[in-house]
Amino acid sequence: MIELIGSTFILAGAIFLFSAGLGLLRMPDAYTRIQAGTKASTLGNMLVLLGLAFYHPGWTFRLILVGYFVLVTNPVSSHALSRAAWLIRTPMSSSTMTDALAADEERSSGEKEA
Template identity: 90%
Template sequence: MIELIGSAFILVGAVFLFSAGLGLLRMPDAYTRIQAGTKASTLGNMLVLIGLAFYHPNWTFRLILVAYFVLVTNPVSSHALSRAAWLIRTPMTSSTVTDALAEEDERGAGEKEA
């Protein structure tokens, strides 16, 4: 029964990892690709690690360390990539409604002049 639960977690995690890869191919611009890749791959990695913990209970501590590393580095790297893309003026898709960084940049410029 434990192996079945572990296999289910790994299978669902693999589906999320596949959807992350598909999102990288299908999304219209760099910002949405970063979003799709980060969110889905983080969840997929967590589910695969949980499944591995069911298969190998003596690896649990190591798997928790790996999960912690993934949870810390994925959002930070995603933020750094999207910020760098914005700074080099990577174009957004035409359906983008709000550019929060541009609004923040305009507010900052207004405060510096005052």
């Protein structure tokens, strides 16, 4: 029964990892690709690690450390990549409604001048 539960978590994680890869191919611009890759791969990795914990209970502490590392580094790296893409003026998709970073930039530059 434990192997079935572990296999189910690993399969669910593989589905999320596949959807992350599909999102990288299908999204229209760099910013949405970064989001699709980060969110789905983080959840997929967590589910795979949980499934491995069921298969190998002795590895649980190490898997928790790996999970913590993934939870800390994925959001930070995606933020850094998207911020760098914005700073070098990577074009956004035509369907993008607002540029929140540009609004923040205008607000902060207005505060500096005052």
